[in-house]
Amino acid sequence: MTPSIDLVVPTSGRPALGRLLLSLAAAEGPRPGRVIVVDDRVDRSRPLALEAADLPVEIVEGHGRGPASARNSGWRASSADWIAFLDDDVVCSAGWLDALRVDLADQPAAVGGSQGQIFVPLPENRRPTDWERQVKGLEGAAWATADMAYRRSTLAALGGFDERFPRAYREDADLALRAEEAGWRLVAGRRRVEHPVPEPRGWESLRRQRGNADDALMLRRHGPGWRRRIGGGRGRRVQHLATTGALLVALGAALSRRRRLAAAAGSLWLTGTTEFAGRRIAPGPRSAPEFFEMLVTSAAIPPLASWHWLRGLARHLRPRRRLAVLFDRDGTLVEDVPYNGDPALVRPRAGARAALDRLRRESVPIAVVSNQSGVARGVLTRAQVEAVNRRVEELLGPIGTWLVCPHGPDQGCDCRKPRPGLVLRAASRLGLPPQRCVVVGDIGADVEAARAAGARGILVPTPVTRPEEIAAAPEVAADLEAAVDRLLR
Numbered sequence: 001m002t003p004s005i006d007l008v009v010p011t012s013g014r015p016a017l018g019r020l021l022l023s024l025a026a027a028e029g030p031r032p033g034r035v036i037v038v039d040d041r042v043d044r045s046r047p048l049a050l051e052a053a054d055l056p057v058e059i060v061e062g063h064g065r066g067p068a069s070a071r072n073s074g075w076r077a078s079s080a081d082w083i084a085f086l087d088d089d090v091v092c093s094a095g096w097l098d099a100l101r102v103d104l105a106d107q108p109a110a111v112g113g114s115q116g117q118i119f120v121p122l123p124e125n126r127r128p129t130d131w132e133r134q135v136k137g138l139e140g141a142a143w144a145t146a147d148m149a150y151r152r153s154t155l156a157a158l159g160g161f162d163e164r165f166p167r168a169y170r171e172d173a174d175l176a177l178r179a180e181e182a183g184w185r186l187v188a189g190r191r192r193v194e195h196p197v198p199e200p201r202g203w204e205s206l207r208r209q210r211g212n213a214d215d216a217l218m219l220r221r222h223g224p225g226w227r228r229r230i231g232g233g234r235g236r237r238v239q240h241l242a243t244t245g246a247l248l249v250a251l252g253a254a255l256s257r258r259r260r261l262a263a264a265a266g267s268l269w270l271t272g273t274t275e276f277a278g279r280r281i282a283p284g285p286r287s288a289p290e291f292f293e294m295l296v297t298s299a300a301i302p303p304l305a306s307w308h309w310l311r312g313l314a315r316h317l318r319p320r321r322r323l324a325v326l327f328d329r330d331g332t333l334v335e336d337v338p339y340n341g342d343p344a345l346v347r348p349r350a351g352a353r354a355a356l357d358r359l360r361r362e363s364v365p366i367a368v369v370s371n372q373s374g375v376a377r378g379v380l381t382r383a384q385v386e387a388v389n390r391r392v393e394e395l396l397g398p399i400g401t402w403l404v405c406p407h408g409p410d411q412g413c414d415c416r417k418p419r420p421g422l423v424l425r426a427a428s429r430l431g432l433p434p435q436r437c438v439v440v441g442d443i444g445a446d447v448e449a450a451r452a453a454g455a456r457g458i459l460v461p462t463p464v465t466r467p468e469e470i471a472a473a474p475e476v477a478a479d480l481e482a483a484v485d486r487l488l489r
Helices: 016-026 065-077 096-104 132-142 152-158 170-180 204-222 237-255 259-281 288-316 353-363 380-397 422-431 442-454 467-471 480-488
Strands: 005-011 035-039 057-063 081-087 111-119 147-151 187-192 324-327 366-371 402-403 437-441 457-460
Touching: 005 016, 005 065, 005 096, 016 035, 016 096, 035 065, 057 259, 065 081, 065 380, 065 457, 081 096, 081 380, 096 111, 096 147, 096 187, 111 132, 111 170, 111 237, 132 204, 132 288, 147 170, 147 187, 152 170, 170 204, 170 237, 187 259, 237 259, 237 288, 259 288, 324 422, 324 467, 353 366, 353 380, 353 480, 366 422, 380 402, 402 422, 422 437, 422 442, 437 442, 442 457, 442 467, 457 480
Parallel strands: 005 035, 005 081, 035 057, 111 187, 324 366, 324 437, 366 402, 437 457
Antiparallel strands: 081 147, 111 147
């Protein structure tokens, strides 16, 4: 059976978008169901470059929060079996659409993603610049979303891209590692895109050092071996820290008039900086502008990279809160619409987004555990439940772990709250014992499910919560923000 495929292209408004769409329109093979272009520009005063009118292009508005957020907006707007992500500055080969279908057809259920081949052309009449060599590195980048397809079910189970990665730097590697950790296999496909080297902004290598802060988040999420797992090199962090340390010692010794120490530390700094500059200059064109830029940036990069790395450590390596929060959906995160199968009727509860964002900032895992007996009663389909869940994530941000009981009250399942099944499965999915989980809900069944599973329960009453449920609850909070404040205190 041929799977349905949608394409998602996040864009910051680069003119290269039109070139990509023209290459897709010219490619041989069956058209995708939809080409979802996520407009992630902050300034939308100018029209996007949408030259290929014969493609099924749809525009989805992003939030201006970077590629991870934009890609999430794109795949959540799709209902296809597979989502193929493309960067807005690649060019698809003539056979790309046919190759995409072949790459994704008949993949076993254990395969969660497929990567295309990336080719970066370099000038033939001279040596490549430092910037060109950096872009060339995309050819060997594992699971780069310049051309990467994922099953929609895989994305839904993982919660999509982690929006704490604000740059196009590590968010794709993080998603791939999480997919492998959850048991999916990622495979290499035969399709191929070309990634022309974009025109660099001045001193681009200095701006790119901000990505070192994202490495700290990768360290927290995946441990010290994450670089090896994505096939990356060791990098120069140790050398950058040593060079920066020598510079600081030299400056401090000079200010305190300790000349010998200043001279020794200064010599170490100069040696490290010279070695770094030499490594960057040797393979390049050695033109005067390139030579000058390499000298200046080789002196600036070690302290800048070290600063961003330490800033990332301070932000992301705070002591872990070994805690997970499981939310009821209807009446807790969103207004309760009985047997709702219409995403247009989803309305967030007051304070829900702020409460979830606070937990995300604190790296506290979250999940939703929800009774949906409308499926058993025949008034809802599973597809409608999933569509409403997608709309909840569009409004409240990524949640990732969804556990739903589709059974009726007379079917004797172990998952319908107040039974503990959903809570126990959520705890297992999140890798924590139930005793380290907190269930937040609006009715007695939520806190009873928590008690049956050995978890902590907090009731956030609404006008439909019965007085006896409030009286029986072990903990009661006035609203979601108060409940989260109680947990994080």
